[in-house]
Amino acid sequence: MGQRILCEVNNCTYWGEGNKCRADVIYVVSQTGKQAADSEETDCKTFKPEI
Template identity: 65%
Template sequence: MAKDVLCEVNNCKYWEHGNHCTAEAIYVVSHSGKQASKQEETDCKTFELEKH
């Protein structure tokens, strides 16, 4: 398991300085529901917009 999860989406509520993700778990899915063969075919479902 990864010790550090990095994320550049700084408007996510789990984003922390230094591009660190503070979520307890990460959920990634395929766009099509089939096996992904490229990074662009996936989405992070853990993303939540940070509210100000």
């Protein structure tokens, strides 16, 4: 897959070398359930801690 999604959370299962996300699907939601004004108002639901 040629995705160019970057991630700096290196304790995530999907984190890859070069800060690249290796997840097949990325799921991001608004923290408030409404339209987000900036990235700080969003959460990545794809995150899964590395075991």
